[in-house]
Amino acid sequence: MSKKQASAGLVIECSPQGFTVADRGNTQFYAVGTSIPYAGQECIVAIGRGSIFIRPVRVPNASEDDIRSILITRATQLFPIEGMDLAYDFQLTDDVNESGRLVIMAGMASNEVTAVTDQVKASGIKVRQVIPAAFGSSLIARDHHIPSAVVVEKTAYSTSVDVVIDGTVRYSRAAGFGSLTDEVQRTLAAAGFGDLPVIATGGTDYPGSALQLSTTTLQALSAASLSSLKLNIETPLVVATRNAAKLARSVRQAAMLTVAALITVGYTLYEYSNQLNAVNAEIEKAKKKQSTMTKYQKSVEAKSATKVQMLGMVKRAFTPAQPPQDIISVVMDLVPKDSWLTGVTFERGKQLVIRGTSKSNEAVSSYMRSLTEQPRFRDVKLSFSQNGVIANVPVVQFTITAFPVGNLPLIDNSKKGVSKKA
Numbered sequence: 001m002s003k004k005q006a007s008a009g010l011v012i013e014c015s016p017q018g019f020t021v022a023d024r025g026n027t028q029f030y031a032v033g034t035s036i037p038y039a040g041q042e043c044i045v046a047i048g049r050g051s052i053f054i055r056p057v058r059v060p061n062a063s064e065d066d067i068r069s070i071l072i073t074r075a076t077q078l079f080p081i082e083g084m085d086l087a088y089d090f091q092l093t094d095d096v097n098e099s100g101r102l103v104i105m106a107g108m109a110s111n112e113v114t115a116v117t118d119q120v121k122a123s124g125i126k127v128r129q130v131i132p133a134a135f136g137s138s139l140i141a142r143d144h145h146i147p148s149a150v151v152v153e154k155t156a157y158s159t160s161v162d163v164v165i166d167g168t169v170r171y172s173r174a175a176g177f178g179s180l181t182d183e184v185q186r187t188l189a190a191a192g193f194g195d196l197p198v199i200a201t202g203g204t205d206y207p208g209s210a211l212q213l214s215t216t217t218l219q220a221l222s223a224a225s226l227s228s229l230k231l232n233i234e235t236p237l238v239v240a241t242r243n244a245a246k247l248a249r250s251v252r253q254a255a256m257l258t259v260a261a262l263i264t265v266g267y268t269l270y271e272y273s274n275q276l277n278a279v280n281a282e283i284e285k286a287k288k289k290q291s292t293m294t295k296y297q298k299s300v301e302a303k304s305a306t307k308v309q310m311l312g313m314v315k316r317a318f319t320p321a322q323p324p325q326d327i328i329s330v331v332m333d334l335v336p337k338d339s340w341l342t343g344v345t346f347e348r349g350k351q352l353v354i355r356g357t358s359k360s361n362e363a364v365s366s367y368m369r370s371l372t373e374q375p376r377f378r379d380v381k382l383s384f385s386q387n388g389v390i391a392n393v394p395v396v397q398f399t400i401t402a403f404p405v406g407n408l409p410l411i412d413n414s415k416k417g418v419s420k421k422a
Contacts, residue, residue, distance in 0.1 A: 008229060010043040011222045012036065012125070013133050014116045017157050022222040039124030044229065045116060046133035046221060049160050050174035052108040052233075053079050054132060061101040064092065071105065079107045082348045084410055085324060087113045087235045093168050104168050106132045109325065110235040129232035134172035136217030137162035137201075139224050144211055146197055150184050152209075153202040153217055160217070161187040163196070180206055240310055247304040251297065258293040262286070320348070321406025322376060327352065334370040339363045349409025352377070354400040357390070364398050377402040 013020045018031040021038070030036050055078045059070050071090060076083045088107030095102035117127045137151035141164040151162045154177075161183055163171040171191035175183040184198060197210035201217055221229070264286060324346050331344055331354055339358035346352050354371075358364050364385065372380045384399035 006226050008044050008222055008224050008226055010038055010041055010125075011046055011218055012043050012120055013046040013048055013218055014119060015048055015157060019120075020155075020218060022216070022218040024222055025219055027216060027219060036120070036123040036125060042126045042128045043120065044221065045120055045127055045130045046136075046218060047108060047113075047116065047130060047233070048133050048158070048174065049162075049172050050158070051112055051116075052106055052132050052134075052172075054134060054169055054172050055079065055105045055107070056102060056168075056170050057105055058100045058102050061096050067092070067101070067103060071103070075105075075107065076347070078105060080345060081107065081109055082324065082346075082410065084236055085110050085320075087233050089231045089233050091168070091231045093166075095166060102168075104170070104231075106231060106233060108233065110237070111323070111325075113233060113235050129229065131221070131229055131231050131233065132169070132172065133218060133221070134160070134162045134169045135229070135231070136220040136224075137172075137199075138164050138167055138169050139220040139228070140199060140201060140213065140215065140217060142167045143220075144199070146199060146210060149197045149199045149210065150188065151199045151201060151217065152180055152184060152204055152206055153200070154180065154204045155202065159183060162217075163187060163191045163193060165193065180204070240307065244304065244307045247300060247307055250300045251304060255297065258290060258297065262290065321408070322404050327376065327404050330374060330376055331371075334367060334374065336363045336366045336370070339367060346404075349407060351379075351401045351403050352407075354402070356398055356400075358396045358398065359393065361385070361396055364396055368400065371400065371402055376405055378405060379403045 007024065009024060011022045013022075016032075018029060018034065019036055021028050021030065021036060023038075057071070057074070057078060059067050062070070067090070071088075072083075075086055075088060079086055079088070086107050087110040088105055090103045090105045093102045093104060113130060117130065120127055140151060141147060141149050147167045148165050151160075151164060153160050159175040159177060159180070161173055161175050162169055170193075171187065173187055173190070175187065188194065188196065198206055198208070200206035200209040200212045201215060201220075203214050204212070206212070327346060328344055331352070332341065335341060335356070336358075338360065339356060341354065341356040343355040344353070345355075356367075358367070364382070368380060368382055371377055380400065380402040382398060383401045384397075386397050388395055388397055
């Protein structure tokens, strides 16, 4: 008889308003500043749709360690966050074709991961892992044998729309409080998928839905088996610290082996003191062992030094002149009336690119002046402007570039010994 798998149990979703706690079917909300009465327990922290990015990406069909190495180099291309400021993990899927294996990546800002987990730990709760809250939608879809669907859930604070394809979340967003039908169609268009059956969860009323459930996606995560929740979002600092600890253990093991070899030599000398030739032979063997162990120890120490150097670089990465979230906040706060942004691209050591749409050229000029007067930016330029019509309304589509003051690259490629990528 097979042993029953342990369920996730306590799952906590953090939001600006507070904490939503799901514990095996029971759900409770705790406002900000209120202690969560689960001290001493372990939990899974679920990150809401508005704070995390989910990206499907196809990679060569290799081992998990090799795929992780590949994704390290591609992470900055997939997320609008600098590599060292990005906390992410991935989940393998069974989707394999001639182009490789499909994996689902989830990433967010490292400082937000730290802030959320620190809030939970302040209540005396141990954080087991961090996952996207949207993964509860894929569990619900698979449990009800609807592998591809749009999962909609409306609460007092937000509306979530998750696109599940073949049992995995491919796209997720926090929607507004407008028409649910419009939000579903808008999400499908953004994700690049056609019409899909709709699953309404958490008691959400959606006309024409294929399935309506009182269960929430957070409750689905709480009831899921731990083995099905393999993804765990960690900051680069946590990962580097853990790897350094592994190397330190290897160094200690090498030292113990060296000591054991020396003890063996001493015991041999004591036991066979009357057999000089045999003793000399054993001494030579022991010396060879000691030399091998010394070389191994030096190799491990060299690797450890490299990891320590990397850890130092990671720590430096967390102290930029201007945090990315501050830059984005200022850009959004200065947007004038009758204008809206369609995209903001920020990278370390590169220009900030702002794309948007406005109802008038005057509003664009006003936005340019506001950015120019802002001491956080220099070299503010209007690199693109084009008049157009959207829904019979004249609009101006624009692109503005600016350089954030102090936005230095993480690695100075001009230094000797640093190779430049093509």
